[in-house]
Amino acid sequence: MKTTSFAGNLLSALKNSRRWRQIQLSKFHGRALHARKLRESNDLCAAFSTHARALKSGIPGSTAAANRLINRYVELREIEHARRVFEELPEPNVVSWTSLMAGYIAAGRPAMALWLYGRMRGSEVLPNEFTLTTAAKACSVLADLRMGKRIHAHVEAFGLRGNVVVCSSLVDMYGKCNEVDEARRVFDLMVDKNIVSWTSMIAAYAQSGKGREALHLFWEFNHLRLGFPNHFMLASVVNACSSSGSLVSGRIAHGAVIRYGHEANDVVASALVDMYAKCGYFSYCEKVFRRMENPSVVPYTSMIVGAAKYGLGMLSLGLLEEMVDRGVKPNDVTFLGILHACSHSGLVDNGLEILEFMPKKHGIIPDTRHYTCVVDMLGRIGRLDKAYELAKSIQVRPEEGALLWGTLLSASRLHGRVEIATEASNWLIKSNQQLSGAYVMLSNAHAMVGDWKNAHGLRFRMKHAGVHKARGCSWIEIKNMTYVFSAGDLRCPRRNEVVSLLKELEGKMKVKGYMGGIEGLVFVEVEEEGQEEIVSLHSERLALAFGLISTPKWVTMRIMKNLRMCGACHEAFKIISEIVEREFIVRDVNRFHHFKNGSCACRDFW
DNA sequence: ATAGGGTTAG
Structure with a gap:
């Protein structure tokens, strides 16, 4: 009985199917669909008829046949039909469960996959390596650590810790859940590792900002001669270079990309565009980007954000126009980049216009993140009242509002608007x-x-209240050396030089028309073993001169940021390089020749 | 039936 009613349901589902209607419509109008859609529709018809035949015959087919049908529906992105087949099965086996779980992940509903896993654990069917890999993947997509740990426990319980695919998926899962150390523990315990395992671990490091660790692992992979890195691995390696801001490694990684022939890969090229932007080499960023034939939304966005960082807001806006003209649809991240660009180039009216047209022209509804950019944009130029009004008008969930109110707070501090600063601080506290x-x-x-x-x-x-302000720390890489400085560290070796550099830069900034926001009083904290001191000074530059902040890198980065805003990044970089270079001899200049010839070997990495 | 890569506001 159940089967008969199901056949009826199927028929109506079939008739309600969007694609079915498309077929009927195109038949009726005698119009051809696009080849791909037509093929898909025919495939779907075939799946429907197999399904209907099985049901009408009333003979329950084999589970294997049903599983094939489930997978067919999953391939055709008809997850609800897959589920119907599954629910009709009197005895689903492990393949049926796993296929449906994988189907839900592919359909963008990983929570459903985990729910099914729970249901399966309540049944008599036991999970195998395929099921646990799929479950781990669902946790990875959801960044659900709690569930991920349970899956890990099941992997141990079912004796699957020696399975390379299962363990690679666990490495990836821990990485995506921001538990890099746990990922590493699993990775280290693996006896069999393949290129996927290595890539998962390298990517985990790169994605959590541990660029150096990622690069070290990559070095190890090459050192052990485990094979040639592929485009997956190289994309992660390039990403590692951007996250550590290391131009030297980045250029060498680019060399590796060329050497192994993955320049044309879109994802690798996107990573390179981003890397050059983040490592302060905008001309190369542009070069790599312009070499791409059909850049997708991601490289366009990287380029837009990159241009914004260098104060080239008009270029960012031009890129948006260009991508729209070329039929590349901007997404929410693109608009974050665009608003960021407007904010940092003082293009306030353009920014407000963009905010208005985002939903109308591009179908992207601005969310808290976009409004935060606009608050920043308004606050930066001192339109605090408007910024405040906007911040108040946005409905935010408490966990989402910190950035918004933090942004407003820093803008009101900059402009001495104590009443708004108070309200923003109170919100945060x-x-x-x-x-x-x-x-x-x-x-x-x-x-x-x-x-x-x-x-x-x-x-x-x-x-x-027991609130401790962590000490600020930053670093800069010049040529082959990385300089790390932390706030409150008085051991700055070249304080005098840095101070005169800063004065010089300040002069240049004024010529460029940049009005520093902080000309009044600032606070400088000196926290040394619990000691705390509040000092009022004329400016941060003076604080530096007094030795209260001795962070050339910290300060230089700040200056560079300021200079970028008025489009003089290269100048800043040049001057800073000159100063530092005098004392430190650049090692191994030839590396760059290797790079130029495209013959750089990865073992030259260090 | 299973694992890996690129963009994200202060």
Whole structure:
């Protein structure tokens, strides 16, 4: 009985199917569909008829036949039909369960796959390596660590820790859940490793900002002569270079890409575009991008964000226009980049216009992230009231609002708008987010308008609440050396030179028309073994001169950022390089020749 | 029936 009614349901489902209607419509109008769609439709008809035949005959077919049908539907992206077949099965086996789970992941519904896994564990069917790999993948997509750990436990329980595919999927899962150390533990315990396992681990490091570790692992892979890196691995390696901001490694990685013949791969090229932008080599970023024949939305977005970082807001806007003309659809990230670009190039009116046309012209509804960019844009040029109004008008979930209110806070601090700074800080403190930033910035805002009583009071409250401000740290790579500096570290070897450099840069910035936001009072913290001191100074540059911040890299980065805003990044880089180069001899200049010839071997990496 | 890569606001 069930079968008969199901046949009826199927028929109506068939008739309701969008593709079925398409077929009927095209037949009726005598119009041909696109070849691919037609093929798909025919395939779907075939699947439907197999399905209907099986049901009408009333003889329950073999489970294997049903599984084939499930997979056919999954391939055709008809997950609900796959599910119907599955639900009709009197005795689904492990393949039926796994196929359906994989189908739900492919359909973008990984939570459903995990739900099915739970149901399966309640049945008599036991999972095998395919099921657990699929379940781990669902956790990876969802970044669901809790469930991921349970899957890991099941892998152990079913004795599958020696399976390379299962373990690679666990490495990937832990990586995507931001548990790189756990990923590494699984990776190290693997006896059999293949290129996928290595790539998963390298990608896990690269994606969590541990570029050096990623590169080291890549070096190991090459050193052990485990094979040639493929485009998957190289994309991750290039990504590792961007996340460590290392231009030297990046160029060598580019050499490796050329050497192994993966220049034409879209994903690798996108990673290179991003890497050159992040490592401060914009002309190469552009070069690599322009070499791509049909850049997709991702490289376009990388380019837009890259141009924005160099103060080339008009170029970003031009790129948006160009991609739309070429039929590449911008996405939410693209618009984040565009708004970021407008913000950093002072293109406020363009930015507001973009915000308005995003949904109308491009079908992208702005979310909190986009509004945060606009708040930043308005706040940056001092239109605090409008920024505040906008921030208040947005409905945000508490866990989403920290960036929004943090942005507003830093803008109001910059412009000495204590009342807005207070409200923004209170929002952050109330929602227990970014506490140290909230306290410090509000305290700085009070200090800026000369209200020392409140400034000190906040510091006291902060201490009382047990909130600790982590020491700032940054680094710069010049030629072959990385210089790391941390705030409060007084061991700056070339303080005087840096101070005169900063003065020089300041002069150049003024010529370029950049009005530094911080000309008034700033707060400088000196935290050395619990010691804390509040100092009011004329500017951060002076703070540096007094030795209170001795962070050339920290300061140079800041200056570079400022210079980028007025389009003088190269100048800054040149001057800084000159200073540092005098003392440090650049090692192994020939590497660059290797790179130029495209014959750089990966073992030259270090 | 199973595993890996690129863009994300302050």
